[in-house]
Amino acid sequence: MSYCVNCGVELAEYIKKCPLCSTEVINPNQPYDFANTPPYPEYEPITKQRVSIKTMLGILAVIFAVPIAVCLVADLSDSMLTWSGYIISSLFTIYTIIVSALVIHRRSVLLEQIFDYGAISLLLIYIEYQSKGGWLLSFALPLLGGIALSTLFVTFLAKVLNKRILTVISFASFVLGALCVLCDFLIKFNFYNSISIGWSLYPLISLTAIGTVLIVIDSNSYLKRRLAKKFFI
Amino acid sequence: MKIVRRQRWLKLDNAAKIFPAARTRSWTNVFRLSVTLTEEIDPEILQKSVQDIKKRFPSICVRLSNGMFWYYIEETKDTPTVQPEGPHACMKMEFSEIKKCSVRILYYKNRISVEFFHSLTDGNGALVFIKTLAATYLENRYGIDVPHSDGVLDISVRAKGEELEDSFLKYAGKIPASRRDTDAYMHWGTPLDERFTPLVTGVLDISDIKKECSKYGVSVTTYLASVMAYAIQSIQEAEVPKRKHKKPIKIFLPVNLRNFYPSSTLRNFILFVIPAIETKYGHFEFDEIVKSFHHQIAFKLTEKNMSSIMATNVKDELNPALRVVPLFIKNIVMKAVYNLTGERKSSITISNLGNVKLPEIMDEYIERFDFILTPQCTQPNGCSIISYKGKLYISFVRKIKEPKLEQAFFTTLVKMGIHVKIESNRR
Incomplete structure (x- = not known):
C-alpha cells in the first residue's frame, strides 16, 4: 500500500498521483501497476473525423464557380461585362475571406484580418471605378481604415498581448465609441458639408462608461469572483 | 387480435x-x-x-x-x-x-x-x-x-399503491413554514467541461468513525457534516480574509421522511435540514461545530417541523391559479425561484444513505455499494455517503478543477486519526 506524503491518505493501488494534491506516488516496494483493476474505465477521447482544408476549399471553389459562370454567360450576351462584374467581385471577396479564415487564421489572426480588409478594399475600389461615385477616398476608405485599425488593435490585445477578457472588452468598448464618432464625422463631412459631430456622442458616452465599469471589475478580484459565481451557467 | x-x-x-x-x-x-x-x-x-x-x-x-x-x-x-x-x-x-x-x-x-x-x-x-x-x-x-x-x-407481484403514492400530499401539515433564509458561502474554482466529472472516493472503517462519534455523542451524519463545515471554513478563511465579506457555512442534509411517517413510497420522499455556522463571528473550533450541529439538527429534525416545510411546498402545487398556468411559463418561474432560493442557501449537499442491509444470502456475493451524487447546479461539489460491511464510502464529485474541498475534508479526517483510503476515476 502507498500513502500520499502530503495528505497522509492511503492511495488505491492503481493511482499514479494523489487525487487530492497531485503529489506523485513513489513507492519502490510497490511500483505502479496499471493492471491492478482500476475501478473506472479509462477515458478515451472521441476523435472527430475532419474534412481536410484542401477538400473544403475545392468544394467551395466549385460552389462559387457555378453562380460566377451563370452570371458571365448571362451578361456576356451583350458582348461586354456590366452588372455581373459586381456579383463576381463580391463572390470573389467572400471566397477570399473564407480562404483566409481557413488557411491564414491558424498562422496569424492579425494577418488574416489584414488580408480580409485588403480584399474588401479591392472590392470597394472596383465599385468606385465602375460607378465613378467619388466617395472612395473621402468616405469608404477612411471608414474601412478606422474599422480595420480598431479590430486589429482589439485582436492584438487579445491574441498577442493575451490580455484578460474583461480588459479586451473594455478597450473594445472605447474603440467602438471612437468608431461611432468617426462614422458620424465622415457622414456629416461628406454628405452635409459640415465639420461637426452629433448623435455619436451618446454611444461614445455609454460605451466609455461600460468600458470604465469593466476595467473596475477587472481590477477587483473579489468582485470578479463573486460575479463569476453569480453568472455561472 | x-x-x-x-x-x-x-x-x-x-x-x-x-x-x-x-x-x-x-x-x-x-x-x-x-x-x-x-x-x-x-x-x-x-x-x-x-x-x-x-x-x-x-x-x-x-x-x-x-x-x-x-x-x-x-x-x-x-x-x-x-x-x-x-x-x-x-x-x-x-x-x-x-x-x-x-x-x-x-x-x-x-x-x-x-x-x-x-x-x-x-x-x-x-x-x-x-x-x-x-x-x-x-x-x-x-x-x-x-x-x-x-x-x-417480490417481483412476482404487482407494485402496491402505497409504493407509487406522493407521500408529500398525504403527510403535509396545515401551517406552512417560512422560506426566508440567508445565502450561504460557496467556494469556487476553475470550471470544468461538463463531460468531465472527477470523482474521489474515501474508504473508511465504520468502527473508526463510530469511535470518534461516540467521543462527541453524535451521529455519523452530524459528525461528517461538522468535518465538512470545518473543511469549508478553512477554504473560506484562505479565500475570503475580510470578515465583513464572509457568509455563513451551511450544510444541506437530506432527510428520509420514511423515518417519520409510515410511508413505503418508492417515489421522492425527502426533505432537508440545514445546520449552519456564522463565520462572521470568528473562527469555529471543531468541537464547537459538532456541538452546534448536534443541537441544530435535533432542534430542526422534528415531525412537526418537517410537516410544516412540506405544507409550504405542497401549498403552491395545490394553488388552483398556479395549476392552470401553462407548463412553459411554470418552467420559467420555477427555475427563477429555484435559482433565487434553492441552492444559494447551502454551501454543499451531503446525502447519507446509511448502512445497507441485505438478506444474508446476498452478502457473500456482494463486495460493496457506492453512492454518487452529482453537484447541484451552481455548487462546485456533491458529497454522498453509504456504508456496507463495516466500510464507509464517501464520494465527492466536482465541477471545478481544484480538489480543494476533498483535500481539506479528508486531511481533516486524517489529522483526527482516522485512516482514509482514496480511490478515484483518474489515475
Missing part, C-alpha cells in the same frame, strides 16, 4: 417537479447507486434481470413526458438497455434522453450501476431498486433463492 397494454403514467411527486424545470444546458440532477459483486457481470443476464423487474417498478423504469400544465412520468414500452459504463459518473442526461428513458443501467467489470434522474425517486427508493435488481441478477446467475426482505421486493 393483439392486446395492446396501456402504458401506466404518474404525476410527478411534489419534490420531483422542480428537477425538469431547474435543468440547464450543462446540468441535470442525476445520482448513481452501484453494487459491486464478487464476480464479473454478465451483460446478458443483467439485461434479463432488468426485464424481470421492470414491471415491478412502474415509477422507475419510466420516461419523462410533458403535458400542457405539468410534466408526468410514463412507463417505457421497452426495457431499459444495459450499457457499458463510461469513465465519468453521473454524466449529464440530455433532456431528449430523459424523455426516452430516465434511468441508465450500466455495468463495468464486477459492478452494476444505476443512474437515476432525480424526478423518479430519491436515494432510498433507488436503493430498493438496485437491491432488487442485484437479487434478481444473483437468482438468474447462480440459481439462489433470495428472500423478500431488507428492501428486496
Whole structure:
C-alpha cells in the first residue's frame, strides 16, 4: 500500500498521483501497476473525423464557380461585362475571406484580418471605378481604415498581448465609441458639408462608461469572483 | 387480435417537479447507486434481470413526458438497455434522453450501476431498486433463492399503491413554514467541461468513525457534516480574509421522511435540514461545530417541523391559479425561484444513505455499494455517503478543477486519526 506524503491518505493501488494534491506516488516496494483493476474505465477521447482544408476549399471553389459562370454567360450576351462584374467581385471577396479564415487564421489572426480588409478594399475600389461615385477616398476608405485599425488593435490585445477578457472588452468598448464618432464625422463631412459631430456622442458616452465599469471589475478580484459565481451557467 | 397494454403514467411527486424545470444546458440532477459483486457481470443476464423487474417498478423504469400544465412520468414500452459504463459518473442526461428513458443501467467489470434522474425517486427508493435488481441478477446467475426482505421486493407481484403514492400530499401539515433564509458561502474554482466529472472516493472503517462519534455523542451524519463545515471554513478563511465579506457555512442534509411517517413510497420522499455556522463571528473550533450541529439538527429534525416545510411546498402545487398556468411559463418561474432560493442557501449537499442491509444470502456475493451524487447546479461539489460491511464510502464529485474541498475534508479526517483510503476515476 502507498500513502500520499502530503495528505497522509492511503492511495488505491492503481493511482499514479494523489487525487487530492497531485503529489506523485513513489513507492519502490510497490511500483505502479496499471493492471491492478482500476475501478473506472479509462477515458478515451472521441476523435472527430475532419474534412481536410484542401477538400473544403475545392468544394467551395466549385460552389462559387457555378453562380460566377451563370452570371458571365448571362451578361456576356451583350458582348461586354456590366452588372455581373459586381456579383463576381463580391463572390470573389467572400471566397477570399473564407480562404483566409481557413488557411491564414491558424498562422496569424492579425494577418488574416489584414488580408480580409485588403480584399474588401479591392472590392470597394472596383465599385468606385465602375460607378465613378467619388466617395472612395473621402468616405469608404477612411471608414474601412478606422474599422480595420480598431479590430486589429482589439485582436492584438487579445491574441498577442493575451490580455484578460474583461480588459479586451473594455478597450473594445472605447474603440467602438471612437468608431461611432468617426462614422458620424465622415457622414456629416461628406454628405452635409459640415465639420461637426452629433448623435455619436451618446454611444461614445455609454460605451466609455461600460468600458470604465469593466476595467473596475477587472481590477477587483473579489468582485470578479463573486460575479463569476453569480453568472455561472 | 393483439392486446395492446396501456402504458401506466404518474404525476410527478411534489419534490420531483422542480428537477425538469431547474435543468440547464450543462446540468441535470442525476445520482448513481452501484453494487459491486464478487464476480464479473454478465451483460446478458443483467439485461434479463432488468426485464424481470421492470414491471415491478412502474415509477422507475419510466420516461419523462410533458403535458400542457405539468410534466408526468410514463412507463417505457421497452426495457431499459444495459450499457457499458463510461469513465465519468453521473454524466449529464440530455433532456431528449430523459424523455426516452430516465434511468441508465450500466455495468463495468464486477459492478452494476444505476443512474437515476432525480424526478423518479430519491436515494432510498433507488436503493430498493438496485437491491432488487442485484437479487434478481444473483437468482438468474447462480440459481439462489433470495428472500423478500431488507428492501428486496417480490417481483412476482404487482407494485402496491402505497409504493407509487406522493407521500408529500398525504403527510403535509396545515401551517406552512417560512422560506426566508440567508445565502450561504460557496467556494469556487476553475470550471470544468461538463463531460468531465472527477470523482474521489474515501474508504473508511465504520468502527473508526463510530469511535470518534461516540467521543462527541453524535451521529455519523452530524459528525461528517461538522468535518465538512470545518473543511469549508478553512477554504473560506484562505479565500475570503475580510470578515465583513464572509457568509455563513451551511450544510444541506437530506432527510428520509420514511423515518417519520409510515410511508413505503418508492417515489421522492425527502426533505432537508440545514445546520449552519456564522463565520462572521470568528473562527469555529471543531468541537464547537459538532456541538452546534448536534443541537441544530435535533432542534430542526422534528415531525412537526418537517410537516410544516412540506405544507409550504405542497401549498403552491395545490394553488388552483398556479395549476392552470401553462407548463412553459411554470418552467420559467420555477427555475427563477429555484435559482433565487434553492441552492444559494447551502454551501454543499451531503446525502447519507446509511448502512445497507441485505438478506444474508446476498452478502457473500456482494463486495460493496457506492453512492454518487452529482453537484447541484451552481455548487462546485456533491458529497454522498453509504456504508456496507463495516466500510464507509464517501464520494465527492466536482465541477471545478481544484480538489480543494476533498483535500481539506479528508486531511481533516486524517489529522483526527482516522485512516482514509482514496480511490478515484483518474489515475
